[in-house]
Amino acid sequence: MKDKYTLGENLKFIVPSLIGVFLFMTPVKYGDGFTIPVAVLADIVQDVLADQLSLIMVIILVLTAILTVVAQVTKGQAFAEESFFRNLFHVTPFWAVTRVLAAIFAIMVFFEIGPEAVYDGDTGGMLLHDLLHVLFSVFLFAGLFLPLLMNFGLLELFGTMMTKIMRPLFKLPGRSSIDSLASWIGDGTIGVLLTSKQYEDGYYTKREAAVIGTTFSIVSITFTLVIIEEVGLKHMFFPFYLTVVAAGFVAALIMPRIPPLSRKEDTYITGSTEKIDESVPEGYNSFTLGYKKAIERSKQEKSIGNFFKEGFQNVLDMWMGVAPIVMAFGLIALIIAEYTPVFQWLGMPFIPLLELMQVPFASEASETILIGFADMFLPAILGASIEAEMTRFIIATLSVTQLIYMSEVGGLLLGSKVPVTFKDLFIIYLLRTLITLPFIVAIAHILF
Numbered sequence: 001m002k003d004k005y006t007l008g009e010n011l012k013f014i015v016p017s018l019i020g021v022f023l024f025m026t027p028v029k030y031g032d033g034f035t036i037p038v039a040v041l042a043d044i045v046q047d048v049l050a051d052q053l054s055l056i057m058v059i060i061l062v063l064t065a066i067l068t069v070v071a072q073v074t075k076g077q078a079f080a081e082e083s084f085f086r087n088l089f090h091v092t093p094f095w096a097v098t099r100v101l102a103a104i105f106a107i108m109v110f111f112e113i114g115p116e117a118v119y120d121g122d123t124g125g126m127l128l129h130d131l132l133h134v135l136f137s138v139f140l141f142a143g144l145f146l147p148l149l150m151n152f153g154l155l156e157l158f159g160t161m162m163t164k165i166m167r168p169l170f171k172l173p174g175r176s177s178i179d180s181l182a183s184w185i186g187d188g189t190i191g192v193l194l195t196s197k198q199y200e201d202g203y204y205t206k207r208e209a210a211v212i213g214t215t216f217s218i219v220s221i222t223f224t225l226v227i228i229e230e231v232g233l234k235h236m237f238f239p240f241y242l243t244v245v246a247a248g249f250v251a252a253l254i255m256p257r258i259p260p261l262s263r264k265e266d267t268y269i270t271g272s273t274e275k276i277d278e279s280v281p282e283g284y285n286s287f288t289l290g291y292k293k294a295i296e297r298s299k300q301e302k303s304i305g306n307f308f309k310e311g312f313q314n315v316l317d318m319w320m321g322v323a324p325i326v327m328a329f330g331l332i333a334l335i336i337a338e339y340t341p342v343f344q345w346l347g348m349p350f351i352p353l354l355e356l357m358q359v360p361f362a363s364e365a366s367e368t369i370l371i372g373f374a375d376m377f378l379p380a381i382l383g384a385s386i387e388a389e390m391t392r393f394i395i396a397t398l399s400v401t402q403l404i405y406m407s408e409v410g411g412l413l414l415g416s417k418v419p420v421t422f423k424d425l426f427i428i429y430l431l432r433t434l435i436t437l438p439f440i441v442a443i444a445h446i447l448f
Helices: 007-025 037-048 053-073 083-089 093-111 124-150 154-170 176-185 188-200 206-215 221-230 234-257 286-299 304-339 342-347 350-356 362-369 377-383 389-402 406-415 422-447
Strands: 028-030 033-035
Touching: 007 037, 007 124, 007 154, 007 286, 028 037, 033 037, 037 124, 053 083, 053 093, 053 124, 053 304, 083 304, 093 124, 093 304, 124 154, 124 188, 124 304, 124 406, 154 176, 154 234, 154 286, 176 188, 176 206, 188 206, 188 304, 188 406, 206 234, 206 422, 221 234, 221 377, 221 389, 234 389, 234 422, 304 342, 304 406, 342 362, 350 362, 362 377, 362 389, 377 389, 389 422, 406 422
Parallel strands: none
Antiparallel strands: 028 033
């Protein structure tokens, strides 16, 4: 390698990247299990602000709705001086209505106004007093520190090194390996946010962003532990998690190769179709080329002020762009799940399939299959009372590998710039169910 770098250039890449890896990807012992430092910081904020967070989220949602209405009325002129705020608040009429709806829902839940179905502990109460607390604190630290992963060369290094694996297997650029790793150890929300930012910055095509967002925003190890505890099978965590990983891998191989993901345009956000060059020039190997690209990327970061400005913009983007979608869509989905038989009806076609695969209590299990689209935790809650351990194992594993649920990842994807629609998400959810269910049942028959 002919390239020579100064100590300062090396450190400018290495130090921020190592801090980013520590914050987002290093498992640390916390409480009864393991999590990542960003999640620990988020937990501390939740504990300190426990009594105020619901009110803080109501204020954020109401403020977002008001500023969005102002932007609609003035056609974006109210924020003409600041492009970031114009982009944040001058949205399409559909998203403007969604934000207003989210603010109304938040007020109804907080003051317990209107039908009980809106503010009940299993619907709006769970969202405002539980999930939005988590999102507030995770967004605060993930948004603030995300530039450590993105702006100092780590993605360039890993992207170059992992291309030979990610391209043939998943038809994706190497840098997507960081997204999936951050999701796996940390949280699916972090994976979605990272993917959306990479897409906006022109590193992923529409197809690549859609594939990564819906296939690699994996549920964190921490959350899978909560799921398996809920169904009373904590002693089986290891085989359960291996099954989740194996089934997820099978789905990740198949999903990018079939519609709707295979039909997404291979164009970048700018409209360009010219692929980013991933070839390794003569005189380099994948590591030395990746290191050179990493150094060049870190050189572009000029000031600490700019780093924090971008971080705070990320935080506002998540609080005001994403949280309203989670509140609006999540609440509607949860009300349908809790107060109507819609998901029971939708699950009925699965009864013969489950009976064919010799799953005990097939009728009860069928009710849990599609309800996870509303919220990933619902199948575990419904399935916890089923007597057969094998059925509870199948329900828990399937709920995690289905991946798309509207109260979090689904809402986040719709609120992000990742080019997927509600219809796409439902079709992807169904396909993931049909692909992973036989695989999970086969392993369950071996285990039980």
